[in-house]
Amino acid sequence: MASPDISIDIRPEFNSFDHLRSTGYISTDRPWLKLYGIRVPPVSPFNSLSSTPDLALIHQCLPDELLIEIFGRMSPYTLGRAACVCRKWKYTTRNPTLWRNACLKTWQRNGIEANFRMVQSLYDSSWRKMWVQRPRIRIDGLYVSRNTYIHTGITEWQFKKTVNVVCYYRYLRFFPTGKFLYKISPQKVKDVVKCMHLRASKGDSVFKGDYTLSGDGQIEMALLYPGHRYTLVRMRLRVRGTTIGANNRLDVLKILTTGVNGTELGNWKGNILELVEDWEENETHDPDVPAVSHSRGLTPFVFVPFEETCFFQADTSVLNLPVEKMDYFVPG
Structure with a gap:
């Protein structure tokens, strides 16, 4: 047994063997590293007389x-x-x-x-x-706007007020002919895309309107809500993109609802947008339906291509997250 009184000084370089382990990796020859960044053309078969490489x-x-x-x-x-x-x-x-x-x-x-x-x-x-x-409106999908607001519930046998976060969506689909479809629904994208077509029934609550696109990317839209009193919805949007040429965002500049005279509407043969082209923003032609400029539900629209509205990809989208995980959506 060694005596504790005897001490031997060991040099630090001999106390660690890390340099011995790393030496083997440094000296290892890796010939495939010479191929990085070099494009290797396909080689013709051995018995081929042609010098050009064979196609795939x-x-x-x-x-x-x-x-x-x-x-x-x-x-x-x-x-x-x-x-x-x-x-x-x-x-x-x-x-x-x-x-x-x-x-x-x-x-x-x-x-x-x-x-x-x-x-x-x-x-x-x-x-x-x-x-x-050139600014353009994409027609190969839907523009979706996710909006949330706080709704106070009824206090019954409780000391605290119930507060609910409500989530709903605005959907837009454009056509190259100057028509568009509009729908407000709490349903998700994969459920709404089935009824966003020109042959939608009244039960689907899909409304059709007209739009124009200016050279600076500004969109003027108008649609008519049917009912006991006609209500005209006018929207002004602006096209932008997260990258050049994407055109995957629509900023909401204004949403305005006004009244329309039924007699004037019955005698008009053109589209709705031409009817209100000379109107003022706060002008209404029905005294029972005043002009109202809306300040809620102005979240920008996000474009979702039809290829991504299938069952599997639509469920993984951040637009479909519940309010418990995402109370407010920032499109960017």
């Missing part, structure tokens, strides 16, 4: 003409996702005919000649640049 199987089955035909039937949202598949598809989606068709369909109310003059004068004859930079 999907590129061999789909010639360029057929690929353009398939891409021409896609929505712009799906076309952008297809451009992320491979390099060949990325260059194929840059075909001007694809973006020309998308632009002419989106701004069809302006006319073909006006769109051609605009793309030549403002966007360097690039239809894709026009699609990205």
Whole structure:
């Protein structure tokens, strides 16, 4: 047994073996590190006489003409996702005919000649640049606004007042013809998307109106609530995007309800927006229905594509969180 009186001084470098363990990793040869950042082209088969690399199987089955035909039937949202598949598809989606068709369909109310003059004068004859930079309303999904407010309950046999947080949604769907659908409901996105079409029944409480989009991205909208007394709803929105070309937000500038004269409405043959074009903001044509400017429910709209309104993806959206987890939604 060693005596406690004997002490041996050990140098610090011999007291740790960390340097011995790390030496093996430093000296290890890793040849695959030399391949980082280097693009390796595919090699032709050994018995092939051609010096050009063979195409992938999907590129061999789909010639360029057929690929353009398939891409021409896609929505712009799906076309952008297809451009992320491979390099060949990325260059194929840059075909001007694809973006020309998308632009002419989106701004069809302006006319073909006006769109051609605009793309030549403002966007360097690039239809894709026009699609990205020009303010537009997306028609491949729904704009959803999540609103909450506090409602005081009835105090009965209790010492404390009951306070409820109520959540409801505003839904908008736009069409390139100048029509839009509007619905207010506490239901979630996956349940409302089924009835947001032009053939919706009265029980679905989906109302149809007219809209116009100005060059600076401002939207003027008008719709008519049927009932014992007609009520006109006028909204002013502004298009913006979280990134360039997204156009996935609608800021609510004003929501106004006014009265309409039934005789004046019966003699009018145009759309509702043309009827109230010369009206003042606080003007009403029915003394029983005053003009009211609303200050609640002005949360910005968030765009949800139809591809994300299916059952599985809609349940995972933050818009469907209960008020216990998210009492107020900030779109950003």
